[in-house]
Amino acid sequence: MLKLAELLCLAGLHITFLNTEQHQQRLVKFTDASSRFSKFPSFRFETIGDGISNDKCREDDKLKSTFMAIDTVIKPALRELLILSRQRAEEWPPVTCIIADGLMSFSIDVAKEFGIPNISFRTVSAACFWAYLCIPKLIEGDELPFKDDDLDKQITCVLGMEGFLRRRDLPSFLRAKELTDPWLQIVDSQSSKSMQASAFILNSIEELENPMPSHIGTLACAKVYTIGPLSALLSSKKNSTSSTSLRAVDRSCLTWLDSQQLKSVLYVSFGSIAVVTAKQLLEFWYGIVNSGKPFLWVIRPDSIIGERQIPEELMLATKERGCLVDWSPQEEVLAHSSIGGFLTHSGWNSTLEAITAGVPMLCWPCFADQQINSRYVDAVWKIGLDMKDMCDRSIIERMVRDLMQDRKDEFKKSSEKISNMVRSCVEEGGSSFQNFERLVEDISSMSL
Known part of the structure; x- marks a missing residue:
């Protein structure tokens, strides 16, 4: 997310980076993010609490509390920030586009409420996202949930992967024996909801994962921008690396x-x-x-x-x-x-x-x-x-x-x-380079 933000800043866009207070503290402690982004007058950090207790609890309870916090804490906080952005338009341009993590599909509802586009940034591979989108097909084809423990059984209901995908190769959240499995339900519902996004950003390369990006775009009926690898694209534009580690690095x-x-x-x-x-x-x-x-x-x-x-x-x-x-x-x-x-x-x-x-x-x-x-x-x-x-x-x-x-x-x-x-794709004229330029043009046009 930070590398995407830096790329968009270099392209001249105004960026508000919304982070949890907990992660922001670690970011400031272990990286040069504050000083690095201070050179961009068009960038600012905003923080909110994540609403999650640090008390020890079972994983299922953590999962439940995380998604409860999204509805009760994070979603209202995002709404409040958007309201404030309109009230303080003289100090800072109002928000004209939201780029949200693909699992944070609540942002789509908030964006619709304010009449602005929401771009879903999928941080997993295109192949993984496509497998998530194929969950209904897998259930329809009786390949989910698993009926036995044979993990080497071939999977045939994920278009484009029929020749090499086995049960054990499916994303771990799909290794379910019941349709009521909480992780399976969350991944399915979040992926389905994300299809309402205005567009998708993939940290991938067209030539590396074809035809998965085009499958995603066809199913979503939305633009898909493959602009990865973001680290390499950023390095090609500024000739240096940027630390985003949330831990102390031993050099x-x-x-x-x-x-x-x-x-x-x-x-x-x-x-x-x-x-x-x-x-x-x-x-x-x-x-x-x-x-x-x-x-x-x-x-x-x-x-x-x-x-x-x-x-x-x-x-x-x-x-x-x-x-x-x-x-x-x-x-x-x-x-x-x-x-x-x-x-x-x-x-x-x-x-x-x-x-x-x-x-x-x-x-x-x-x-x-x-x-x-x-x-x-x-x-x-x-x-x-x-x-x-x-x-x-x-x-x-x-x-x-x-x-x-x-x-x-x-x-x-x-x-x-x-x-x-891959390196040629992030250089001028390469697919990721051109897709990023197209993304910037499209986001810029949203404020007109």
Whole structure:
């Protein structure tokens, strides 16, 4: 969202960035966002509370309280901001367009109430969003909910993916055995509601995910702007990177990487949310160490469930050829010449960053869109390996060696080919570059 906001500021638009107070505090603490955006007189931050208690509760209760807070706290706060924007038109131009996260479909109702367009920004892959939109077809075709535990059964009701999609490759929220499953209901209802948006922004590339963006546009009867990868598009316009991390970054790992050989290091990170059990941690640790490859591993302090008890042999091996950090400057790490592979949770941002850098991936997806992203990495783009639903040290060891040794040249060639294609799309004349220019023109015309 911040990178999209910065791109729109560079294009000369007035931007109000609405953030929760909790996230804004972390943004100010860990990034240069305040100073970076202060150079844009046409930009301002606004904050609201999220209305969610920090008390410990069951996940189902958290889910319920989150969506209750949207109706009781966030939706009214958005209405109030829009009213104030009209009352203070002399101080700041009134809002003429809302760009909202795709799961925040309540913004569509508010936008309609004020007679302004609402653009839905989908932060997952186009393939994942299309799978969500196919939920009614999956139910009609008796492919949802699952009737048994066979996760390798082919899925045939997602247009364009009939040849390679299995149950285990569907977004995790669709792994339901009952239509009453709360996550399935929320994803279905939010996706259905979002189809009322005036247009869609996808952090993707037409050539990478075809024909999914066109399928989405046809079903929604709305414009679809594929303008990704946003990080690469922003870098092409300002020739520098922008930090949006909500955690303290440890840059010492870059110095460690400088001492390693070309394309020799396995980078390991499961993102900002995913967690692993203490047992899974050990399986990964043994598998990575036994592969014999040097490794840089991001282990967030809050990412382990259970007590960490690491055998001495693992600590010694890590001291010899590993580097552990709490958090890393990931885009810089992936662009480093020493990185030869990426063991990832297959979040869409991480996937795009690896694709842009031309780094092959070993995928261990956890939830949401990650399952379908990892399938594309392996079966469609052929730029890595999919290890979903497995966590065994011998398998991890073998697949790390496949990625970085036995099939290294194969993955290097395919990754570089797709990386070059993606980079050309964000340069002047490329599809993402042109789609962004079209987006800016269309948003500008909304204020006339």
